[in-house]
Amino acid sequence: MSTHRTPQASDDGKPRQQAQPGRQDRMAPRPEGEERNYLAAGKLRGRCAVITGGDSGIGRAVAVAFAKEGADVLVTYLEEHEDARETERLVRETGQRCVLIAGDLGDEAHLKQVVELARKEFGKVDVLVNNAGEQHVMESFESITRQQLERTFRTNFFAMFRLTQEILPLMSEGASIVNTTSVTAYHGNPKLIDYSSTKGAVVSFTRSLSTSLAERGIRVNAVAPGPIWTPLIPSTFPEESLASFGKNTPMQRPGQPDEVAPCFVFLASDDASYTSGQVMHPNGGQIVNG
Structure with a gap:
């Protein structure tokens, strides 16, 4: 039987909605990302990883798990400084290095700063985790504006595409790229059509790039989470729907x-x-046939 907390277990019995971008330090209950007794085996000892959107949620959990496995990490995030400092603290508790950099990866100048920082701090990148993303609930397809469509693709796909291009010179044989897609790329979501579309693009990107980089010995894979309790959820969905999140x-x-x-x-x-x-x-048992 799972012992994981569910969103309806907050101190006042009611999860709280947040404005975007969401903050993990304000969530009730807090997501579980570093508390579990994770048994590390040195699988990433001596490696250096860049993790986008690593300040909270899945990104933080990945950063901490990588650190426990022996990797130094560079974490990018938008503006959630308190969350990012907590990620830094948790990584450093493992004895590994954590480098933080804030900014919008959709900004080409900032994106190149991330690459230069990785070059300066690590001299190489063994693992790139493209995890940063955003989503916006819209009740109808027609209400999605061109501005929102372009913003969602810029954050979720174009930034990932360009960062991978720019960081590849720091990667060599044996390196790995892991992209975060979503169950919505397979099931769709009527209120997240632009977001689901970006995640479908991530799947195709993963498959195509993997064949392109195979001869260089660089692997490219993806993870498609289902409903995961992260700051993206209370900052996206109305408060009245949070208690039932993931119940389907x-x-x-x-x-x-x-x-x-x-x-x-x-x-x-x-x-x-x-x-x-x-x-x-990792989607709670949903069959996606993909």
Whole structure:
């Protein structure tokens, strides 16, 4: 039986909605991303990773898990400074380095600053985790503006595409790229059409880039989480819907970041040395046939 907390278990019995971007330090209950007794085995010892959107949620859980496995991490985030400092603290508790950089990856100048910082601090990148993203609930397809469409693609896809291009010179044989897509790329979502479209693009990007980089010995895979309790959720959905979040899965609950992070560890490590162009599905038991 799962012991993971669910969103309706907040101190006053009611999850709280937030404005975007969401803050993990203001969530009730807090996501579970670093508390679990994770048994590390040195799978990433001596490696350096860049993790976008690593200040909270899945990104933070991945950063901490990577650090426990022996990796130094560079974490990018938008503006959630308190959350980012907590990620830094948790990583440093493991004895690994954590480098933070704030800014919008949709800004080409900032994107290149991230690459230069990785070059300066690490001299190489062994693992790139493209995780940063945003979503906006819209009641009708017609209400999605061109501005929102372009913004969502800029954050979720174009920035990932360009960062991967710019960071590749720092990667060599044995390196790994792991992209965050979503169950919505497979099931769709009538209120997240632009977001779902970006995540479908991430799947195609993953499959295509994996074949392109195979001869260079660089693997490219993705993780497609289902409903995971992260700051993106209370900053996206109306408060009255939060208590039922994730209840429509076969497991009848949302997942927690610490239930997703091991997928990233596997794909980043040598355990996945014969795996590329694939997508893992930590989604509460939903069958996606993809």
